[in-house]
Amino acid sequence: MKYTPRLPRTNVNVSPGSPLKDLLLMLTAATAIMVGIYIALGFAVDALAPRISYETELSIGRFMGRHPILKDAKPAPQDIQELAETIRTQSTDIPFPVQVSIRQDPQVNAFALPGGRIVLTSGILEAIESQNELAFILGHELGHIAHRDHLRALGRGLVLLTLSSLVLESGDSSGANLGKMVVLTELTFTRRQETLADEAGQDALMTVFGHVTGPEQVFSHFAKLADTNYLTRFALTHPETQARIRHLKDRALANGFPSRALVPLHPEPLPAA
Numbered sequence: 001m002k003y004t005p006r007l008p009r010t011n012v013n014v015s016p017g018s019p020l021k022d023l024l025l026m027l028t029a030a031t032a033i034m035v036g037i038y039i040a041l042g043f044a045v046d047a048l049a050p051r052i053s054y055e056t057e058l059s060i061g062r063f064m065g066r067h068p069i070l071k072d073a074k075p076a077p078q079d080i081q082e083l084a085e086t087i088r089t090q091s092t093d094i095p096f097p098v099q100v101s102i103r104q105d106p107q108v109n110a111f112a113l114p115g116g117r118i119v120l121t122s123g124i125l126e127a128i129e130s131q132n133e134l135a136f137i138l139g140h141e142l143g144h145i146a147h148r149d150h151l152r153a154l155g156r157g158l159v160l161l162t163l164s165s166l167v168l169e170s171g172d173s174s175g176a177n178l179g180k181m182v183v184l185t186e187l188t189f190t191r192r193q194e195t196l197a198d199e200a201g202q203d204a205l206m207t208v209f210g211h212v213t214g215p216e217q218v219f220s221h222f223a224k225l226a227d228t229n230y231l232t233r234f235a236l237t238h239p240e241t242q243a244r245i246r247h248l249k250d251r252a253l254a255n256g257f258p259s260r261a262l263v264p265l266h267p268e269p270l271p272a273a
């Protein structure tokens with residue numbers, strides 16, 4: 001019998017398929033592993049976020065206070081600070097004082113950062129017409145702080161950043177990356193988190209005014225802007241406005257929360273640009 005030399009079937013160096021197919025397979029596997037890690041770490045972050053101490057949150061807040069998005073933010077007028085503090089002490093269990101800043105920005109926007117920092121744009125203050133709307137917005141953002149939503153989002157953002165820097169080999173944790181993180185913070189709130197923040201806003205209205213008129217007016221400002229400015233965060237993160245208004249109406253009915261006239265916003269001079 002004649003011996004015919006041939007390569008063993010299981011030669012690890014020579015693949016029986018095409019190299020391109022193998023590369024695709026490898027990339028798919030690597031992506032699947034990354035997605036798996038992201039989901040697993042995401043769950044871990046969700047479980048850990050409520051356990052982060054308030055001291056740690058305040059340090060994160062101080063660190064993020066240097067973020068460029070806050071560079072031109074000025075402390076809000078006294079009446080806005082006082083309204084935020086009234087809501088915090090009477091309607092939430094947040095143990096540290098909150099600080100409201102105003103950012104010169106025509107966008108209609110509001111967001112919260114770790115450590116009790118709430119930022120309102122000059123655009124949102126120009127759009128709203130009542131103290132009730134202001135209280136609902138502050139109550140909503142305080143709700144995110146009380147529920148530690150931003151810490152969850154920040155954690156998930158960190159996981160995503162770390163993974164993407166692993167892939168792209170451009171790992172750095174400088175201000176630019178922190179910037180991306182803040183954007184992620186603002187975008188990754190789930191519908192459930194928004195619903196609970198809305199409920200916190202409604203509770204704030206009940207506490208301050210004894211009735212819950214206001215959210216519908218707030219949502220109408222965002223709805224008006226939604227199609228002209230796709231960056232408007234409420235339009236991005238709050239896509240089901242009608243469902244949210246409906247939910248608050250049902251909740252008011254179930255709890256016997258009344259509706260009354262809005263209290264006009266006393267125009268206060270905004271801090272100089």
Ligand SMILES: [Zn+2]
Nearest residue numbers: 144189194197
């Ligand atoms: Zn929100």
